[in-house]
Structures are given as structure tokens and as C-alpha cells.
Amino acid sequence: MFHKPAFAPDFLSKKPPPNYIAGLGRGATGFTTRSDIGPAREQAPEEVAPPAIGPMMGGPAIGPGMPGMPPGANGDAPKKPLDDDDEQFQDPDNETGLFNTAPYEADDEEADRIYEEVDKAMDERRRARREAREREELERYRKERPKIQQQFADLKRGLAAVSQEEWAALPDVGDLVRKKGTKKKLPDRYTPSADLITIGGGFGSTVSGGGDAASGFATSIDPRMMGGLSTPAGTASVAGDQSGILTDFVQFGQGRNKVLGLKLDQMSDSVSGQSTIDPKGYLTDLNSMVTKTDAEISDIKKARQLLRSVITTNPKHAPGWIAAARLEEVAQKIVAARELAAKGCEECPKSEDIWLESARLNSTENAKIILATAVRHIPTSVKIWLRAQSLEQDVKAQKRVLRRALEFIPNSVKLWKAAVSLEEDSDDARILLSRAVECVPLATELWLALARLETYENAKKVLNKARTAIPTSHEIWITAAKLEEQQGNIGSLDKIIPNAVTRLAQKGSTLDRDSWIKEAEECEKEGFVGTAQAIIKATIGIDVDDDDREGTWLEDAESSVSHGAIATARAIYAYALQVFPQEEGIWRKAAFLEKSHGTRESLEEVLQRAVKYCPQAEILWLMGAKEKWLAGDLPGAKGILASAFEANQNSEQIWLAAIKLEVETGEYGRAQALLLQARTKADTDRVWMKSAMLERQLGNLPVAMSLLEEAITKFPQFGKLWMIKAQIEEHQLSNVVAARDTLSKALKAVPKSSPSAVTLWLMASRLEERAGQLTKSRALLEKARLLNPKQPELWCEAIRVESRASNQAIADALISKALQECPTSGLLWSEAILSESRPQRKARSKDAWMKSENDPLVLVTVARLFWSERKVEKARNWFARAVKVNPDLGDSWAWWLKFESVQEGDTTKMVADIVAKCKAAEPHHGERWQACAKDLSNTGRSVEEILKMVASSLPVTV
Template sequence: MAPSAIDKKNRLAFLSMPAPASYVAGLGRGASGFTTRSDIGPAREGPSEEVIADARAKRGEEAEVDPEQFQDPDNEYGLFAGMTYEADDEEADRIYEQVDEAMDSRRRARRETRENEELAKHRAERPKIQQQFSDLKRGLSSVTDEEWDNIPEVGNLTRKKRRRENERAYVVPDSVLVGDRSKAEYESSLDATQQALGGFVTPAGSTLDSGTMTNFVEIGQARDKILSLKLDQVSSSGISSTTSGTSTSIDPRGYLTSLDTLSSTHKSSAEIGDIKRARMLFDSLVKSNPKHAPGWIAAACLEEHAGRMVKARHLIREGCEKCPKSEDIWLEAARLHTNEDAKVVLANAVQHVGQSVKIWLAAADLEHDIKAKKRVLRKALEHIPNSVRLWKETVNLESSATDARVLLARAVEVIPSSVELWLALARLETPDKAKAVLNKARKSVPTSHEIWIAAGRLLEQEAFRVKEGEELNPTKRDKELAAVDKTIEIGVKELRNNKVLLTREQWLKEAERCEEEGSPRTCEAIIKATIGMDLNTDEAGLDDETLEVWMADAEGCEARGKVGTARAILAYALRVYPDRRALWRQAVDLEKAHGTRESLDAILEKAVQHCPQAEVLWLMAAKEKWNAGEVEAAREILDRAFVANKESEAIWLAAVKLEAENGELGAARELLVRARSVAGTERIWMKSAVFERQQKQFSNALETLSTALSKFPKAPKLYMIQGQIYQQQNNTSAARAAYAAGIKACPKDPTLWILASRLEEMAGRSIKSRAILDKARLANPKEEIIWAESVMVEERAATAASGATTPLTALGFALGWSSSPAPLSSPQAKSMLSRALQECPTSGLLWSLSIFSETRPQRKSRSVDALKKSSDNPIIICSVARLFWAERKVEKAREWFGRAVRADSDLGETWGWWLKFERQYGQAEQQELVRTQCVASEPRHSPVWQVIAKDDKNMGKSAREILELVANSLS
């Protein structure tokens, strides 16, 4: 080997040698070292499973069993597939399945609820096209016929040049016109050639040669012969046939009827196939089980449906022979036959099923003569004497009460357990004999509550019956009515002894039925005897739960129109709970709604005797007397109320109002002085100041207010009255000071802020007015009234800047909220309204301003947004009604006005708008209905109503008069 080769080999030998431990390739050239898995090499392998098992065996350890060693990866239950499936296993599996189903149903309900919510949210955000145009579709109902007729026809409005067809006309040669004319011509004469050769008359220009002349007589004879043959064929298929076609036994009317039947029963091929298959099935059924009556009936009905009545009657007749004990098949056979044949069928039926009531009744229905019906029914009673229905039908046919009484007497002897027959007999007897009949009935049927109720009603009728020549004795009548209560009470005990236990609800239904049938005292007796069932009514165990149950029963009866039952329930409850104010209030409301004036006075008198501390009952009693014009009686009631409630604020103020509105101003002032000394409440001091202001005694009013403010420095109404009095005296600085003091003492009262702002606005200081409202919004950020006032301040400022006059009276300010203004012209007002809706998104007042501040086409969409935000707000509902009014949708407007007052009947402006609407579109009855409902609701709030009602000029006016003034002021 050459030396050069050896040196080269030695130089490359390091490549096969392991690198030093700290060697990093390229370190001298600035490289950084890193290590990979290939540099480290595989980790050291541990002992195998066999080695570990041998070591454990040497040490005497048991091998660990893998729990999943024998587990089927595809079926976790396969391990026990070969074991016995016992009852315990089945019960365990069933319990687990029930648990899984319950959990799944719970998740399903939550999942469905979540999906429904998501779908509703999606529909609200992205409604369907159908929903977007639903209001336009509903609006089509108001389109008149003339408007429909005036709608233009659909045409091409694209202004594209359409291709016209048949625009060009060409001249037609004369030969074509002559040829077309000759095609439709006929010649009635033969030329010489045709006469010589013979031929048919053909169109002009053509000849049909036959060598002979045409014989039209033979053609007519052949036609007659063919028609005769057809008639002979038809006649031969009838009941009798003839040998000549000139005469036939066919009934022309029946023939036409049969043709109509055929045309009306024309069936499709599919229906015919179904009928054939059903016929085969029924045929197999009746042959395999001929004693099965429903099979025969179904087969006959099938043939009837197919129009084969003869076959149907044949089948049902055969079925009657095979199943003579089935009453249904006999009744079906009678139905399929005519009236006379049905009598024969039913006569045969009674030979086999003589105990069938339906057969006898069907036979009686076939008779048209009353005597024949009676004869059949009496024959039926000989066979079935214990049938209540047959006896009732027989009695109903009797026109004489005596004959009916005789029949019923025999009926109760034969069937003593029938309550209906006993009661019918008692109704036909005289009162004395009726008592004896009911006594016999009670002994025969001791478990019937109807008999005891009938006895009570009979005693009630006797109590109110006056014989000729005698006068009604109240004492005797009361005794007889007391016997009604005793009879029902004994009846309930006897029924309980005979194990007849009716529930409270069942007895209540019986009481309502008695009231409906004109027996109010029996109804009351049932209530007295049974209303305490299943309830704790012992003297030692009276509880509020029992009272609530009785009050709920009374409300339910009143809602169903059973006023007498409700009155009886409340009367019994008041005897048990005589000191419950709520119960007396419910009884008073019931009498006020459904009773008479005398009954209302009586219940109020009892109420104030049992609850002398209930101020509302005293006030209601005095008000009823006052409304009836009995002022002295009202004063007497209030005097008695003073004795029982010496420091009652409501009673003192009621007495003051009574004296003031009846012209006794001195007495009213004296009562107020006494009230301030005895009761001395904030409201009494306020009413004293208002009274002095109404009498134009401003100095006395201010003095009273000064004393009241020293006693009640946190009373906002006192500051309002003080400021208003100063405004009436044109003392702006004093009014400003009064409002400022009120705002400082009561910063959370929005009315004080608004009055202070309006004072500055009336003084021409709009900047100061805005500043006050800004502070008010900071103090009351969620107050809708302040935001609405801020919007109207900006609008009025813009209107004043444009040179228009602005109403600066209190009524003008109120109308700025409630009337229908033009769209907002001020950008500041629009911006303020947007901020207000962001701050109070559910405010009905602000949304109403927003609706009527838009242009007319945009108001509808704005009202939709308002209803989405607050659909139950009465102001928004009233605004929607006014929109319908503007569009002359009278019925919809009336409906929405009704919804508005049902949502809140305390808003007087809603009533005013409704009355104004009815004045324009309603009748006199509808207007009076609005007035009556308004007086009953007694509204007290809303801006315009309060301004008019609290005006000194309107002092003492009734709610009806205030309503008329409000309707007149709204625009």
C-alpha cells in the first residue's frame, strides 16, 4: 500500500470515532450547541412482563387481575350474557331506564325551551316577510268596492320596447276569398246530371254518385225501429215486460229518478275496487261467523253505500234470521226498510227480543197517531214494566194531568227506586199530597238528595203562596221558611247516616241549580248546611284559610252569575267571622253591584256596627246617603264615625267635603280647625290651605302653610301650594323662593322641579328653566315626567324663537304632553327625546310623545316599537287607539280605548279621549256608557284631568262634569 493511501485513511478515521463529551460542532465559528434524541440514544429498557411475573412468583405474590381483561370492548354488558336474568335484574334495569327517561325529559324540556327562546329572538330580530306585511294585509279589509274598482290594471311599466306581433297586413287574392266562401255553401237543387244519375246533396262543387236516388223515408223508419228495440230492452229489465216497443211498463218518474241516482252515485274505479274488497271480507266474515250481528250490519251498510238497497235488505234479513237475539240488527233492519215494512220487522223483533226498550221505542216512533203510540207503549209496559224510560215516554204522551198522575202513581208502585218518577208525581200533585208523596219517596229511596231538595223547595213555595181571601202573614212565612232550613239540615244528616257523602262542590252546584230554578231560600238553606263541610269551622279552630276558601267560593259564584248563592255564602261567613273588614267589604261590593239600595244600606249598617274602626265602611255608608240626596243622614253617619274614630283623618276630611260642597263654608272651616287640633296630620293641614285658597283667602292660606311647614318641613305639596298662591298674586320672587325651599327639602319630588322650571319659563328665562331641569335629571335620573318636560321645554323654546305664540297656562303645559302635537321641529327636542328613551326605555309617556312627534306615515311603525317595549302601558294603548281614530278605523279604535281603560282606569285623559271619540263616531248610548264607566272608576290622575279637577272654578263639580270639561279641552 502506498504511503499516501495510509495517510488518507488515518486522516478520516475520526469520523468513525465517538465525539468527546463536550464537543460542539462549529463552536469555533460561533455556533451554539444543542442535543437531540438521536444524540442521546434510546433509553434503557426495563424488565419485561415475564421477568416481573417470575419475580413475583418467587416471592409468593398473587398476580393482579386486570378489571378490563374480560371486558367486551363493543358491549359492556356482554360479560353477563350467559348468566340467568332474574326478577331483581329486570327491576333494576327498569329503574335505570326510568331514571334515564326522567333525565332525558328534563333535558328535553330545557332544550326545547332554549330553542323556542332562540327562535322567538330570531323572529323578533328578523321577522318573516309575511309578518312585515301583516298590517298592510289587515288594512285591505277597509278598502271599499269603489276603491277596488279604481285600481288600475297591471301593465308593463318597464318602458321597454316590446316586440309587436301581427303588425303587418298583406292583401289577400280574390281567388282565396271566393274559395273560402264556396266551402260553406250548400245547394238544395239538383242539376240535370245529378237528376239523371241520382246522388246526395253535397257541398257546392262536389258530387257523390250512387246510381240511385236517396230515400229519406227509409232512413226515418230505420231510426224509429232502432229506438223501439232499445225501449223493448229497457222494459224487459223491469218488473213486467211487453212484446212491443210502442208500449212500456216503465214509470217515467221512476226512470228519471233512477238516472239521477246513477249519476249521483257515480264512483271512481278506486272506490269501486275498495267496495269489492270490502264485500269479499264481509262475505267471508258472515260465512265464518254467522252469529256475529255486527258483521251482518256492516255488510248491509256496505251494500247501502254502494247503492244496492235490495241486496242490503236481503243481507240484513238473513242476519236477523241468524242473530234473532240482537236488538241492533233488528233496529238496522227497520232503518233499511220503508215505514210499513219496518213495522213488520219490529213486530217480528219483539217476538225474539221482547225485553228490549229500544225496539219498543223504535216501534212507537214509527207510528204517527198519538193513540197508536200510546197503544204500542202500553203494550211495551206489559212486557217491560220496570223500565223508567218507557214510563216517562208514556206519561209525556198524556195531555191530561189526571191521566198522567194515575200513570205515575202506578209507575212508582212498580219502580219504587226511581227518583225521577217520584219527583214527577210530586210536581203533579197538590201541595198537601205532594208532601205525602215526597215522604214515601224518602222512605223508598233514602240515599237520594234530590228528594230532600225537592221537599225544601216545596216548603218554600208554600211559604210564599197566599190563598184567596187571606193576607200574607210575615210571622207565619218566617216559620215556614225556617222549616226549609231545618228540612235541608235533617236531609244532610240522614244522607250522611246512609253513607251518602256529597262534596262541598257538589252541594254548591245543587245550590246554584236551586237559585237558577227560582228557589233562593232553598239555595240559602243548602249553603248553611253544607258550606262548612271538610273545613275547620269549630269555634276554637277558626282560621284564615277557611275564610279565604269561602271568599273564593263567593267570588266564583258571582263570576258565574249566581248572585244569590254568593250572597248566602257571605252571609254565613259573616256570622262566623263578624269582625273581618275584608269580608264586609266584599259583601258591600256585591250588594253595590247586584243589590238594591235598601239591601246596600242594610249591609253597610251591619258592617259599621260590627267593625266600628273600619274607616272605609263609614265613608262608604256616608257617601251612599249623600249620593241619594240624604245629606242629614250622611252627617249623622259621620257623627257616629267621629265617636268611634276620633283621630281619623279620612273621616274629618269627608265631613269637611260634605259641608263645603253643600254650601256650609263656615261649618267646613270650623271642622278644619277642630281637625287640626284633634288629628293634625299633614293632609289635614294641606286641605286647610287648599280650602282657604279656594275661598280667595290667600293671607289665611299662607299663614296656614307657614304653620304647616314648621310642623312638616318634608311635605312637598305644602311647598307647591305656597308657590302657586304666590304665582296667583304675581309675586314671582316669593314663588321662586318657595319652590327653591321645596326642592332643597324634597329633592326627589319631580313635581316641585317641574313647577320651578315652568315658573322660570313663564318669566322668560328659558336658560334658567333648562338648568333647573338638568339638576332635576341628575337628582332623579329615571323620572319620565322630568324628561318629558325637558323635551317640551326645548320644543317650546324653538317655537317661541320662530315667533309663534305658546300657551303658558297650566292647561297649556299639560296639553303639551297629552295632545297630538306636530312633529318636533327643534333638533334639541329630538335629541332630548332620544336621550330620554335611552334612559327610560319603557316609559309610556315618552313613547307617546315619540309617536305623535313623528310625521303621519311614520307613526304606525313608531307605535309598533312602543308596544314591543311596553305592551301593557295604558298611555301607549291610548295612543294606538288615537292612531286608529285618525285613520277612521272606528271599531279598532273603540276596542283599543276599552283596552286602555281596562289596563288603568285611573287615568282621566284616557276617558276624555274615549268620550271625544264617541262624540264623533258613536251613538248616544255608547257615549253614556263611557260616562257611566268613568264615574264608576273615579279617575284622579293624568295631567289634564288634575289641572281641570283642581281648578278653583271647578270646585264641587262631579266626575261626569269634569269628564266633559276634559274632553272639551283635548285637541
């Protein structure tokens, strides 16, 4: 057992000595943290905290919350609000905290500025590469991580092929998210039964007082209800209690009908007894009445108070009375509106607006009285007199009012014009105008109207007087010129218009050159062509610098053509050619203008003048010869070309035109002789090509091959020579090996950048395909795409090779790759549309139309889709758009002609219109068009014949 010690140590109950640390003898020591010693920063002398006393200094360990701790070192001290610039959040790499006490001098500022400029310059040098790298990374990122919308675009298009049965069979998506939070079931709602069901005897109730038992209504009042104060003894009983009473809703309806009848009787005529309104339309009229809402009524009241204040404080302010009257009119209080207007006329008798407003609010008869009163107060108001004249129904009364008005206002142009317009006799109108120009001598319109009514001699006198009265009016001079032209005095126009320009300039007229051109266009529209030309001749050079004359005049001519003023544009070209007779461009534009809007004779006259001043202009000679040829004048065309030979000895175009003319007329011997001379005098690749083609056409294959060999030696980089040779070897000589060798040499000789290079690759591929070497054909096309990237023709041929080989899956893959490399190619988009299934072609065509920027091939393909859907008008519009975008594409014209030729009904006129437009356009390009036009069997055929041949070879369905 334990025994209690005899004594207990007394130090346990005593206070420990200073700096005593329990367990120090066993090795227990204290530690110091950052919170004990404060932040490691330089402090101002007044902010320096007393040193922390740690255990190593002989004192107790100080922790958070203990005495002697520096301020802010524990949570008990007041916290300093955090700031973005606080030292504890500063970047350790930033030197601000280390050298914040050092002075910031001018050299430091200069150094910082220099470093900033260096950083900016280095950033500018790397910006282009950095931006390019960022774009590449963004494109790569988008390809690797496309949007959800892009990933499922093809699947969304595939939904168009889902039938209604399949769509209906899709299961509904359940609410998987909120299974537990099911909505509370709404309580059942019951629609109350109609009164007729209750009244019809369904409850079997009867009414006391002798009422109709079947209807359940009382026809007399219960005596127990006559007291007025006591409650009826009985209530309605569902079980058939005889003492109950039911509400009679039928009598309510009968009472409403009686009230309506009383109102109709009150509105009937008290004399004849006939109603003056339509009883059937009465309720309709009531429904059509506009009911004001509470807000509108409140706004009207506020506005009424404001306007009442306006007219009370300033009764002489006419706009206030007008606004108050119109407010009452809007509020449908017409009587109040008339009263306000009348009071306004009393307060403001000199304001014409209040009189006109009062006349408008009243009836016609009252308006006449009001306006009669108004002219007594304001006899010089033109508006009031014209309003009074418009209220009169009789022409004589209108004339009387206007003549009375002219007595008070003889200098009003409006009144004189209104009075003259009422006169039916020209003599009376002339008398009025004679008086009008005396009263208003500065009115140009009145002078011109009087001149038009006078004879030639009197009109000249009138215009002379007008010119004296109004020396700054150009209309008078132009009218004088029109008068002379109307009389056939064309020669005097060149005197009148220049004199007018000089006189007007002396009098300070500000009419510029553009205004004169507009006046000339107006004269042409009125039929005065001579006056328009005289204006152009006299004014086209005003305010134009010598260096800018040619360009300015050409722009003016094009502007006049766009406005439909052909004679004005012709006059501008004529004046420009007088100043610049050796300018080929002006002659060419003038010739094109005559070709589009003139006659054949005027075109020939312009071309004859053009070649005299510009004998070196080959295009002008060729245009003249072509016009002679189209007119059937072959000797004239040959004569023009002979003259062209004299002026241009070594011109390739003139030689080829002369040769073509001989070939078209069947003079093959003369064509061969001309080609022989041309090869000597104009030794060009095209001359050699035409020589070989002529010999090939005539069947002289050995001569053609020898010419091609010699031409290839001279011009090895001209691809068409190689093509003709390969075609002769394959088709005429049936030597596939030689044709393959020729194409192989051509691909090495012809530069890759040449336009013929792609055609040579296509010919080589098709040759191998026809020979049964499908693998080699694919290899050639793949090599061609590597050497000639972004060529849609090569991709299209590869797609068609796979389609002809029945490899549709590979063809579809090639289409996707091709569209990635050539996203704007109409040829590839057309192939993509036609390769899709019928339900998906519409979506595909929309993408093609947006990406290809109105390519004619895409437009034709879309038109064919509308054609297959029997949407005739839409298909016709898209065909028209295609030929308008590129009229040189012959395939578009052929498809349109094929479409119109198979339509039901009489399409003869439309077909003739298409043929005429195609002949005017003279197309030269198109896959099917070129294949047909360059066929040897079709040599010499016209545009119309080729168009019909191509159209007949096209399929009907898409």
C-alpha cells in the same frame, strides 16, 4: 484527441463490500429519523422491534422501504386503523400516557373525586358572575352587530309611503349571476284550429254523394265503402277533390242527443206519458254523483273480502254483519246492504243492533215489519220499542206501541218517561206516573214528576214515600224544601235542610260541600232563594278546618258571584259574619256586594250592622256617610260622621270626610272650625294641606301662606305643601322669583324617591319655560333624569319642550332614547305614535301595543287613529277596552265621550251610557282630568261636569 486507456479498473463491475457507503471518504454520512427507530413509547417485550442499524453503527442508512426497518415505520407495512384513543393523538398535558402502567388505587379515586367536587364548587361560585358577564357581552354584541332585519326595519316601514307610480318606476333586477347560462328559447307552440273553422268552408272541400256543399259533410255513404274490406278509393282533398270524405262531428253530437232522449223516454211514466224526472236537472244530477277512484274501489274490494271471511267463519257475530251491510251502503249498493242485514237478522236474532241496522236501511213500512219481527225475538229491548215508536206518525199509535212495550218491560224509566211525555192531559200523566213509581220505585225523576203534578198535601205524601224508597237521594229533600217555600213556609226550611243533611250522612250519601253549593245556585236560578240560603246555612261548614274557614268561605262567595248567584254569595257572607263578627274584611266585602248588586237600603243596613261590630273600621263609617250623602240625606251623613268621631277620636280620614262634607254643602265657617280642631287632634300633613287649600279657595292668601310656612316647617318632606306654595306665588301673587326659590328649596328637601319629586321637577321646568328660559328648562329636565332614572314623565316633558320650541328633530331623538330607557311606557309610546307621519303611525302603534302590554294611553291613541280613518266601530271598541283596563283614568272617558258626541246620527243613548259608567267609576287620574279637576274655578263640580269640560277641551283630529 482522446485515447482509450490501456486497462479499465475491475472494481466498477464488482459487488461492493458490506457496509460500504459511497462518498464516505469525502465526508458523506447518513442520518436517522423517527420512522427509522419507531414510536417513543414503552413497548411490551414481545412488541420490541429490533434495533435500527444506522450508519454510525457501521451499517447502511436505513430509510423507508428498506430491509431491516421496524414494522409500521414505512408506508409498505400494514397500517393500523386510527382510533380516538391512539397515543399519537393524545394531549401531551395528559398524564395518562406517562403513568398508564401505575396502579389506580382507592386513594387515587378519592383524590380525583375531591378535585371534581372542588372544581364543581368553584364553578358554582362563579356561575352567577359568569352568566351575567355572558349576558352583557351578548347584549353588547347584538348592539354592535345587529341583524340585517333590525338594521333595515325603519326602511321597511318607510316602504309604506311609496306610491304606486314610484313602485312601478323601480327598475327590474337583472340576472347578474347567470348571464352566461341563459335558458334556451322554447319552441313556438301553435294552438290547433277549431273544427268549425275547418268545416266552415275555409278549405273549400266538397264531399261526394250528394252532401251539403256549404257544410262540407256527406249525407250519404259512398258505395265504394260498402265492401267493408277494401279501402275507400279516394281520400279527403284539401283542394276540393270530390272523391274525399270528412268525419261528421255534428252527427256525433246529434247521436248523443238521441241517446239522451231515449233514456229520458225510458224513465218517463208509461201510463200518463209524463216524465217523472226533471229533464233540465238531469245532467246536473249526473255531475253531482260521486265517482269512486281506483284506490277506493280497491279498498272496498279488500274490505268486502275481509268481511265476507268474518261473517263466513263466525256467522253469529252481529257486528260483522253490520260492518258488511254498511260497507255495501258506502259502495252505494243499498240492495246488497239490505240483504246482508236481513241475513244477519236470521243468523243473530238476539242482537238488537242488527235489527236496528236492518230497520235503518229499509223504508218506513218495511222497517215497521222488521221491528215487529224483532220484538218477537227480543221483547225486552228498549231501543227496539223506542225505534218502533219513532216510526209511527200518529200519536195514538205511538201510545199503543209504548204501552205494549211497558207490558214487556215495566221497569224501564225511558219507556215510562216517553209515555208520560205523550200525554197532554195532566190527569192521565198523573195516573201513568202513579203506576210508574210502583213499577220503578228507585227512579227519582218519576217521583219528582209525580210530586209536581199533585196537590200540596198529596205531593207531601208522594215525597215521603219517595224518601222511604230512595233514602240516599238529596233531590227529594230539596224538592220538599222548594214545595214548602212555594207555599210560603219559609220557617220550615231551616228544619228540612239540616234534617236532610243528617239523614243523608247516616245513609252514606257522599254529597260534599261544593255539590251542596251548586245545588243552592241551581235553586236560586229557579227562583227558590229561601231554599238556597237554607242549604248554605246548613252545609257551608262541612269538611272545613277551623283555620281555613274564613279564606274558604270568601273564595266560595266570590265563586258564587262569578256564577251570577248573588243570593247564595249573600248567604255565605251572612254565615261567615255570624262566625266572625269582628272581621272588618268580611264586612267590607259584604258591603261592596250590596253596593254592586243590592239596593241602597240593604247597603245601609249592612253598614249599620258593620259599624256596631267594627267601630274602629274607618272605611265602613265613611261608606255609610257617603251613601247618606249621595241619597241627599245630609243630616244623616253628618250624624254618621259624628258617631264616627266618638269611636275614632284622632282619625285623619274621618276628619277630612267631615270637612269635605261641610265644604260641599257651603258651610265654610264650620269647615274652618273643624280644620282648626283637626290640626290640634290629628296633626298630620294632609290636614295642614287641606287647611291651606281651603284658605286659598276662599281667597285668604296671607292666611294660606302662613299655614304653608308653618306646615313646611313641620313636614318639610311632604312635596304637596311646596307645590301649593309655589303655585300661589306664581299665579296668585305673580312672584316668579319667589316661586323659583320655593321649588329650588323643595327639590333639596323632598327625597328623590318620593312620588312628589318628579312633579316638583316638572313644575320647575315649566316655570322656566314660561319665563322664557328654555335652556334652563332643558337643564333642569336633564338633571332630573339623572337623579330620577327611568321616569317616563320626565322624558315626555323633555320631548314636549322640544316640540313646543319647533325642534322636531331633537324631539325625535329624545323619543328614541326615552324608549330605550323606558320600553314599556304607554305615555312615551303614545307620544312616539303621534310624532310619526300619518302613513307610519299604524306600524308604530303595532309596536307600541306589543311592548306596552295593553296600556290605556296606547289603547286611546290607537282608537284615535281609527277615529281619524273613520273606522267608527273599531275606534269604539278600542275606547271601551281602554276604560275597561283602567277605569280610574279620566282622560280615557273624556276621549270616548268626545268621539261619541261628534258622530253622525243619534248617539244620545251612547253618551248617556258613557256618562253613567264614568260616574260609577269616579276617576281621579289623568293629565287633563287632574288639571281640570284641581282648578280652583272648578271646585265642587261633579264628575259629570268635569267629564264634559275635559271632553269639550279635546281636539277632534289626531
